[in-house]
Amino acid sequence: MDRYEAYKDLGIDRDVYDHCEKVIGELRERFSQIDDMAEFNQMKVLDAFRKEQVQEACLNGSSGYGYNDLGRDTLEKVYADIFHTEDALVRPQITCGTHALALALMSNLRPGDQILSVSGRPYDTLEEVIGIRQSKGSLKEYGISYDEVPLREDGSFDLKGISSKLRKETKLIAIQRSKGYSDRRSFSVEQIGDCIAFIRSIRDDVLIMVDNCYGEFVEEKEPTDVGADMAVGSLIKNPGGGLAPIGGYIAGKKECVENAARRLTSPGLGREVGATLGVMRDLYQGLFLAPTVTASALKGAVFAARIYEDLGFDVLPDGTEERYDIIQAVTFHREDALISFCKGIQSAAPVDSFVVPEPWDMPGYDSKVIMAAGSFVSGSSIELSADGPLREPYSVYFQGGLTWPHAKFGIMNSLQFLVRDGIIDRSKLRC
Numbered sequence: 217m218d219r220y221e222a223y224k225d226l227g228i229d230r231d232v233y234d235h236c237e238k239v240i241g242e243l244r245e246r247f248s249q250i251d252d253m254a255e256f257n258q259m260k261v262l263d264a265f266r267k268e269q270v271q272e273a274c275l276n277g278s279s280g281y282g283y284n285d286l287g288r289d290t291l292e293k294v295y296a297d298i299f300h301t302e303d304a305l306v307r308p309q310i311t312c313g314t315h316a317l318a319l320a321l322m323s324n325l326r327p328g329d330q331i332l333s334v335s336g337r338p339y340d341t342l343e344e345v346i347g348i349r350q351s352k353g354s355l356k357e358y359g360i361s362y363d364e365v366p367l368r369e370d371g372s373f374d375l376k377g378i379s380s381k382l383r384k385e386t387k388l389i390a391i392q393r394s395k396g397y398s399d400r401r402s403f404s405v406e407q408i409g410d411c412i413a414f415i416r417s418i419r420d421d422v423l424i425m426v427d428n429c430y431g432e433f434v435e436e437k438e439p440t441d442v443g444a445d446m447a448v449g450s451l452i453k454n455p456g457g458g459l460a461p462i463g464g465y466i467a468g469k470k471e472c473v474e475n476a477a478r479r480l481t482s483p484g485l486g487r488e489v490g491a492t493l494g495v496m497r498d499l500y501q502g503l504f505l506a507p508t509v510t511a512s513a514l515k516g517a518v519f520a521a522r523i524y525e526d527l528g529f530d531v532l533p534d535g536t537e538e539r540y541d542i543i544q545a546v547t548f549h550r551e552d553a554l555i556s557f558c559k560g561i562q563s564a565a566p567v568d569s570f571v572v573p574e575p576w577d578m579p580g581y582d583s584k585v586i587m588a589a590g591s592f593v594s595g596s597s598i599e600l601s602a603d604g605p606l607r608e609p610y611s612v613y614f615q616g617g618l619t620w621p622h623a624k625f626g627i628m629n630s631l632q633f634l635v636r637d638g639i640i641d642r643s644k645l646r647c
């Protein structure tokens with residue numbers, strides 16, 4: 217069977233297909249390393265399911281107050297096992313990653329305390345949570361102050377800067393693992409561990425929280441394995457495995473997690489309430505699939521990097537570097553290229569493939585943004601998706617892919633669109 221026939225029906229030209237296959241041929245060893253990681257993490261997840269005796273009754277969910285919800289309480293133990301923490305809070309009532317992070321901060325800080333971000337400016341949406349950007353209800357309004365230590369020129373932690381900014385009132389250190397949508401590099405768990413060890417050598421009484429979004433199951437270790445008091449993330453990214461329809465988690469020290477539970481519901485009630493309605497099966501099954509889904513997304517990211525660096529575009533990370541999250545940036549320096557790329561990704565989606573993405577004025581951004589997303593779970597970024605602001609350097613941030621064949625097709629289709637629109641010349645394709 218000529219596999220091209222399948223792609224031909226999807227509108228891919230022979231030369232585009234051949235080019236992609238040549239690139240994939242060079243990635244076999246890399247993909248095998250990614251598969252090894254998925255295997256390791258699959259066993260870690262399965263071990264936790266077995267240890268906590270996940271059973272059919274856990275999948276049912278509860279209504280009303282949700283007292284004695286076996287599935288919810290067991291899932292939290294499973295997360296705590298995976299993250300090697302004392303405890304975890306994993307709830308559908310945590311609406312997204314920003315909410316999980318806000319909850320971890322609001323519940324563990326009191327007036328007079330200070331947050332110190334040591335990985336530079338945190339993720340966009342946290343600016344309003346903290347009050348870096350004026351916002352009603354921010355931590356700043358509650359008397360919680362903020363300071364940050366920018367990263368060094370080479371993207372590493374500025375240890376000198378950190379030690380000079382640690383104050384008596386510094387209560388919590390925030391570290392962001394993934395670059396998110398900035399142009400720095402993501403941190404490895406090992407690098408985070410070294411930074412934590414340094415901080416602990418000066419002050420052992422500060423809480424250390426890691427924004428773990430996009431990092432779960434990419435490496436063998438998680439930040440809580442190297443001394444973080446809390447790892448925080450979203451279930452519509454890696455750990456939800458594409459099936460979780462909502463949710464966030466905080467895994468960490470017992471006291472930190474209990475504080476978060478009391479803030480999420482109310483003092484006195486804490487974690488005892490919180491019905492899980494009908495989502496437990498998806499949270500369990502998604503977690504079970506998360507290591508291989510993350511591996512698919514990683515293969516897609518590496519493939520995209522190799523395709524586009526080969527054609528002369530700047531990519532971050534490049535096709536050979538170690539990966540610490542699932543995000544791939546490609547810089548086009550051309551508006552039309554960014555738009556074509558996103559149209560190609562959108563048209564590759566299983567849902568809304570016929571929709572044509574257009575640049576729009578998204579709230580909170582200072583330029584137009586284009587987004588491609590045709591996902592089963594609205595806004596899910598473990599599913600194939602891409603977005604970028606319409607300004608220099610016209611970078612697109614690409615992530616996700618529930619299966620490797622789908623991630624592969626998405627990238628192939630983006631290339632098809634760039635060729636079709638005359639942005640990449642056919643003569644540059646390797647045939």
Ligand SMILES: *Cc1c(COP(=O)(O)O)cnc(C)c1O
Pocket residue numbers: 312313314315339341392394395396427429430450
């Ligand atoms: C996605 C993300 C968040 C916020 O998560 P939302 O679910 O979009 O609110 C925070 N930090 C990082 C690094 C992220 O990638």
